[in-house]
Amino acid sequence: MSARHNARPAVRVGAHVRFRGVKWQVVALAGQDIHLVGPDGGGEAVLTGHLFADPGFTVIGADVPQAAPQWGLFETAPAAAREKALAWQRHVREVECGLPGGPGSKGAVRPQYDPEQHTLAQREQAKAEELTALGFGRVSRTTVQRMRLAYRKQGLWGLLDHRSTRTPSPTGRADERVVTAVREALRRRRGRSKGTINGLFPLINQILEDRHGPGTVPAPSQATLYRLVTTLARPGELPSGPVRQVPASVDGRAFTPATALRPGEQIQVDTTRLDVLALFDDGRLARPELTIAVDVATRAVLAAVLCPSATKAVDAALLLAEMAVPHPARPTWPDILRMDHAPALPHQRLAALDERLAGAAARPVVLPETIVVDRGKVFVSAAFTAACEHLGISVQPAPPRAPTAKGIVERTFGTINALFCQHLPGYTGCDVTRRGPDTEKDACYSVAQLQDLLDEWLVHYHHRPHEGLRHPMMPRKALTPNQMWAALVAVAGHVPVPLTGRDYLELLPVRWQAITASGIRIHHRTYDADLLAPYRGQPSPVAGRGGKWEIHYNPHDVRQIWIRLPDGDLTEIPWIHRDHVHQPFNDHTWQHIRTLAVHGNHDDAEHYEAGLADALDQLMRRVTTGHATKAEQALVARATTAPIPAARHPQHDTDPTTGESAQHGEDDSIDDLDDAPDGDFSPAPATGFGLYDAHEEADRW
CATH class of the missing domain: 3.30.420.10 (Ribonuclease H-like superfamily/Ribonuclease H)
Structure with missing residues (x-):
């Protein structure tokens, strides 16, 4: 279905790699171990997983490996641009291998695109003439070659007309010195009593004169300054309220190869x-x-x-x-x-x-x-x-x-x-x-x-x-x-x-969210960090998503998310109450806690969320220590890998000598559980399940 290209670099015997900041030479490959020799002649055997996981690991002299594709970005392009990119994909595949569907696809190879009869340059020229006749405009062989190379390097994203994906600058063609002065003026006014927009103009002009000298920067018009102030101001900084309203949520027979000779070949x-x-x-x-x-x-x-x-x-x-x-x-x-x-x-x-x-x-x-x-x-x-x-x-x-x-x-x-x-x-x-x-x-x-x-x-x-x-x-x-x-x-x-x-983060599920003044809100959970300060209330640089930002999340642990900032990297943003809830949980458990607090005060979002976090922590502690009801035990059993002890009933916990309840007169609250040592919540091992012993089975092997 797809041709293999963009091959990853390989670690071979004799290759030089950089590991722990030192240049090493690979001298042997033994299973999962790679034997290295350092510059001083000392040797070391390293597991492949640990070698490849080192942040500074590189194969010296090899090309930079391709990262996982940013598929979410392709979906943000307009539908017409995506259709044209998919059409180019079929033409590029036909130039490369003779079939629009790629190697192994069905169909007959057209004579002008037969790789056995024509060179790659001849096939590119034939494709340019065909596309020109089809109405693609005046297409040259150079254009076909450029699109083919872009497809090899970037996939479908390289075939897009990127004029349709560009986001216009919020400041337009304004002088960067003026834009910097407007930001500085807004910063100085932040935290003070609100004034009028026109009241910022003298301060902006004074900043320009102090930094660049009188008359060095041409004075912008009042209309330009008004537009810049309303564009760059944060929500709540102007007398009329938030300048930018954050958009609402948008939303034959079988054939099997007889052998495979390399790991990963199939x-x-x-x-x-x-x-x-x-x-x-x-x-x-x-x-x-x-x-x-x-x-x-x-x-x-x-x-x-x-x-x-x-x-x-x-x-x-x-x-x-x-x-x-x-x-x-x-x-x-x-x-x-x-x-x-x-x-x-x-x-x-x-x-x-x-x-x-x-x-x-x-x-x-x-x-x-x-x-x-x-x-x-x-x-x-x-x-x-x-x-x-x-x-x-x-x-x-x-x-x-x-x-x-x-x-x-x-x-x-x-x-x-x-x-x-x-x-x-x-x-x-x-x-x-x-x-x-x-x-x-x-x-x-x-x-x-x-x-x-x-x-x-x-x-x-x-x-x-x-x-x-x-x-x-x-x-x-x-x-x-x-x-x-x-x-x-x-x-x-x-x-x-x-x-x-x-790349592992790139392959996680994606959703699109706005960055509000309080952070990123998902199902009444707030994810926030200091590094989000410059982007609060600001639209993302990705066109076609209504200003929302690309968020990656792990569906099995929602205590943190990863956001793609303008630098292109995915940055971890924790849940503000992550340190309070020490066990991973999924959204099902969170929604259960919300149903229990349905009659709470939703006007104060911060106190409401803090109450939900505390209720979630109390639920997990009750289940861990055996104080939970059967419904709560079943809930956490469905959402976590923690053990579920049997619930303790006061009528069953009796003193064998007096017959009275052992908990009579004692406080049933679990506030004192905070003093319990870590890792002391494990119940006694249960028996009777008939699980096999790994060592005994290994002896039989």
């Missing part, structure tokens, strides 16, 4: 219902959907994402980020993992914290060359295919009604159900004839808890021998996915550099 992606019941957000028990990406050459599971309902484009984007970004490079990764580990789940962990951190960091990470998907709309959506095309990933849809085209990923689903799901409470079996009579009663995990267990199990999976993996020199010995990865890396002789933590 990745198979698919979605299925997991054979285990989980507690959904609406309180019902059902089987969640699992989407995984499996490397054909090594059988490594590069990414696995669980969601309660049908897989959406958000989950597809997260899957791409999981495949291509090392764990240590992801924002707040170690802190989140330790947070999830602090309260133990109701069973014995498969691995200690430090072991899991090291195992997760060493999990294979690769930027795929080809992704084989079914024809689900989330995997053939414009956003997903455009991101893959810009990153040089070829997307290959499987033939219709041919499940064997993705036989490896389908078999991996069977492995997960057999080795993971069947050991969990709530396991449903592969059909109704194998389902137990009390499956619904046994189910106790939320989707988030199952995701946590699955991530931990995958660390062990990559050390389990796989019968389908054989080394050419040892055909009778089954290799583990990690061993096969190491063998193929040694044969390939290079390790492609994956994406960075910044």
